[in-house]
Structure formats: structure tokens, C-alpha cells
Amino acid sequence: MNTEQLTWFKSSYSDGEGGDCLEVALTPATVHLRDSKHPAGPHLTLSPTTWSAFLSGELLG
Template sequence: MTLFNRHLPREISDELAWFKSSYSSNEGGNCVEVATTPSTVHIRDSKIPTGNVLTVSPSTWSVFLERVTG
């Protein structure tokens, strides 16, 4: 598993299409946003979009989703 926790340059972050779960409310709760490329999945805190971004491989993201959804 490859995992990076870093600050993405704004020009890269702005080019990504960020998505928030449909289960998330607009009430400002604890939400994450996800953006994908063919080789990476980027995860960030929706309340701090300019903060650090967790980056994983698509296969790691798939395993994570399988485990949390049971």
C-alpha cells in the first residue's frame, strides 16, 4: 500500500473534480471529498479544502471501501 499525506499545489487541486458523498449533509459535519485520476485517489477534509490531502492507489481505495461497507 502506498500512502501519501501532503499538501497538493493549488493548481493541481483546482484541476481535480472533487466529490462529496451523497450521504453527507450540507450542515458542515465531518465530511470528506474524493477526487480520482487513473493512478491516484485523493481524499481531503471538506471543511479544509486547501489543507493536506491523503493520496492512495485505486486498489487501496477499493479495499478500504469494501471494508467500510461490509
């Protein structure tokens, strides 16, 4: 999928003062992540299952 077609939003964990910001775009089959300071740069694509495991901390240990 072309990342220009995605609807990106800033993560609720992002700093609201211009610091490190993560943007997320969701589709039924994928979760896309990118650096808000470099939107044209590389991005990470995860499955919803992997994203859920990351958020719950299951991938940390």
C-alpha cells in the same frame, strides 16, 4: 498533480448538515481525499486498489 486541477465531489457518506465531510477526486491512477472544511489543507492520495480495499473493509482487520 495540482489539487486545484482535480474535480472534487462530496462523499455520499458525508453528513448533509454541515458536519464532517469528506471530498473525493478521482483520476485513472489515484484517488484523492480531503476535508471539505479545509480544502487548501493536506490531502491523502491512494491507489485505486487501496481505496477499493478500504471501502470493502479489507484494511480494517
